[in-house]
Amino acid sequence: MTLVKISDDALALAGGADKLAKAFEDKGCEVHRTSSWGMQWLEPMVEIDGKGFGPATLDDVDAILDGSSDKGIGVIEEHPFIARQQRLTFARAGKTRPTSIDDYEDTGGWQAWKRVRTMEPAAVIEEVLASGLRGRGGAGFPTGIKWKTVAEAKSDRKYIVVNADEGDSGTFADRMLMEGDPYQLIEGMAIAAYAVGAQTAYIYTRSEYPHAIAKMEEAIRRAEPIIAPLHMEVRMGAGAYVCGEETSLLNSLEGKRGEVRAKPPLPALEGFMGKPTVVNNVLTIAAIPHILAEGGAEEYARLGVDRSKGTMPIQLAGNIKHGGLFEVAFGLPLGELVNEIGGGTFTGKPVKAVQVGGPLGAYIHPDQFDLVFGYEEFAAADALIGHAGITVFDESVDMGEMARFAMEFCAAESCGKCTPCRIGAVRGVEVIDRIRTGGRQRDILELRPQMHNTTKDKGREAAEEVGLLTDLCETMKFGSLCALGGFTPYPVMSALKHWPQDFFGESEVPAEMAD
Amino acid sequence: MSDKSQRIGEIIAAHAHEEGPLLPILHDIQHEFGCVDAETEEMLAKGLNLTRADIHGVVSFYHDYTPEADPRPVVQICRAEACKANGVEQLMGAAEAAAGGRVKLSTVYCLGLCSAGPAARTGDDLHIRLDEKAITKLIENV
Structure with a gap:
């Protein structure tokens, strides 16, 4: 019987992978639903004897089986897209059935977990430090130092919280990992809990990821005897982008408004429920089983720049x-x-x-x-x-519109705690609109004689509005509590710097901005 | 005791052992009743020994909880950067025309299908590589 592998990753499902799998079953094939190779332009992809076909539709089934399909890409592992990669965290991608605990064990699963339990917790943290692993959520803080802080904190209860609130547009690695290799994340969490002395581990993920939640919950149920007595739970967010920020995530997990907390105190000392908490991204924790395997830390540290x-x-x-x-x-x-x-x-x-x-x-x-x-x-x-x-983006994109959207997004998703973000983002949209429509006239208040700082004879020109936008972005950058308000200036100012013609129109770019 | 308050009592009891149970409780209520209304907020406040302001603050913070039930079917369309790069904004006219008053279109920022946009979600079903024809068909059939 022909063995056919088709992914059950959300993107493959969206492309019709379920119907495709059914069609191959109806033809008498044995179908394994595996994780995705990550060649998303080929999804849904069909794999037979290591060779790939995609993007496959129901009309391709017969041709794939009789060898006449023109959608073949050859041996998947030899495809340049795969051959050029160095897959450590995604080593199992495309190869195993996500929730099969046997597949996981057969491909080296739980080896780090077994090794770690023969080690002192402090030695585990030393290896994480030696690997040079930094937080993969964006901030890039050294993971070993965070773990050490939590390990050394005195408390009756400690927590591991995995940040799986992957709200950034253009990112899907957390989703793919949870859907494709959930046991690796579980193993990483168990190791983290052992290293710092935590009793409970939470995965906080998005309500937009129902497939990832289902797979994680099933995997946790099956892995329970292996990771006991550690308690593990998946928690679902409720559509707030800002909850990807660690302190806001902790508030949300506690059942509060997802407002950002001021730091200090660091979550490592006063995190979930005021107890010492490791908050790490999915990709950070998922890298741990590789690092804690024999010699893994040294190999990891040798890679990169x-x-x-x-x-x-x-x-x-x-x-x-x-x-x-x-x-x-x-x-x-x-x-x-x-x-x-x-x-x-x-x-x-x-x-x-x-x-x-x-x-x-x-x-x-x-x-x-x-x-x-x-x-x-x-x-x-x-x-x-x-x-x-x-x-x-190709040349059809209007960068002025994208800069405006960055501000609009910040305004929609701001938690409202600090002023630069809550009000600045709204003002940012208005200023960008004025730049794009050529400045504005003085209003009735500014024309009063008491307002002696405003010139009365002319309105504010687009170039002057740029000064205002620059000031506003400075304020947001340095005055916001978290990255939402603090980093929104990056897309805005970079768009303005490189594509001023999209703000002013080709002929109207002020001389000092034209390059 | 009304059916609703009894049911809410059961939901609270089912999550009683959890740490910080409010979001899981609200998810269950939103799922079952289609909204978290003022009456429910009061019942929750009583059941959880919080103030109604505490509950309302949380309910109003998150996009997933709505104060009123909407009987229309929902199509969530991703309008974040990656889907914009693939032209979702050019589809919105056709989407709105197809939706009319019958279907509710809601904006989401990212479904994690960013290399194959424009993307949309109906219930737990996902849709990728949408063009004008596909999105119209999707909305008409929902």
């Missing part, structure tokens, strides 16, 4: 020909990721801009494509890698 160690699951998204998940050591130039690996735009038009790091990440011009993928390298270019989502 400078202070960005190990691999990063990069997500290629938006208007891109070959979109999907590309895990590779830090250090690739951005242009290579977009043009060579991603194949440029899906529409075939030239790339106009890419946004790295979600809605709060800077828009990067193709002139900067030699930028090397790493935390410090991006920071030096006034950009951020965030959760490593890369969203590609």
Whole structure:
């Protein structure tokens, strides 16, 4: 009987993978529902004897089975998109059935967990430190130091909280990992709990990810005897983007409004319910089983550049020909990721801009494509890698509109705690609108003689509004409590800097902004 | 005691052992009654020994909880950056025309299908690579 592998990842399901699987079953094939290889432009992809066919529709079933299909891509592991990757966190992607605990064990699962329990907790943390692993949620804080802080805190109760509130547009690695390899996340959480002495672990994820929630819950049920006495639970958010910020997430988990907390106190000392808490991203925790395997930490530390160690699951998204998940050591130039690996735009038009790091990440011009993928390298270019989502735009995008959307998004999703974000974002939308419509006339109040600081003979020109927008962005950047208000200026100011013609119209760009 | 208050009492009891149970409780209520209305807020306040202001503050903070039930079917359309890059904004005219007053269109920011947008969600079903024809058909059939 022919063994057919078809993914049950949400993206494959959206492409009709269930019907496709049924069609192959009806033809007498044995169908395994595996995780996704991450070659998303080929989903739903059909795998037979290691060879891939996609994107497959019901009309392709017969041709695939009799060998006459023109949708073959050859041996999947030899495809350049896969062959060029260094998959550690996504080593099982495409190969195992997500909730099969046997598949997990057969592919090296639980080995780190077994090894760790023969070690002292402090030695576990030493290995995490030695690996150079940094938080994959965006901030890039060294994971070992966070764990050490929690381990050394004195408390009767401690918690592990996995941040799976992956709200950034252009990112889907957390979703793919939870849907594709849930036991790896569970193993990582168990190791973290052992290292810091936590009794309970929560996964806080989004209500937009129903498939990931179902898979995680099933996996937790099955893994219960292995990780006991650790208690593990999935909690679902309620549609608030800001809850991806760690302190806001903790409030939400406690059943409160998802408002950001001021730091200090650090969550590592006063986190969930005021107790010491490790808050780590899904990808951070999922990297742990590899690092804690024999010799894993050294291997991890050898990869990458400078202070960005190990691999990063990069997500290629938006208007891109070959979109999907590309895990590779830090250090690739951005242009290579977009043009060579991603194949440029899906529409075939030239790339106009890419946004790295979600809605709060800077828009990067193709002139900067030699930028090397790493935390410090991006920071030096006034950009951020965030959760490593890369969203590609072709020349049809209006960057003025995208800058306006960044402010609009911040206004819609602000938790309301601090003024620069809550009010600044609303004002930001208004200022950008005024820039795009050529400034504004003085209003009746400004024309009063008492308002002696305003010029009365003319309105405020677009160029002056730019000064106002720059000031506003400075205030948001330095005055906001968290990254939502603090980083919204990145997309706004980078769009204004590189594409001023999209704000003013081609002929009206002020001389000082034209380059 | 009304049926509703009895049912809400049961939901609270089912989550009594959890730490910070309010969001799971509200999810169950929203799922069962289609909204979390003022009457429910009062029942919850009583049941959880919180003030109604505490409950209302939480209910009004999150997009997933609504004060009134809407009988219309819902289509969630992602309008975040990655779907914008794939032209979701150009589909909205056709989507609104197809929806009319019968279907509720709601905006979500990201369904995690960012390389295959524009994307939409109906219930637990996901839809990718939408064009004008596909989104019209999707909305008409929901």
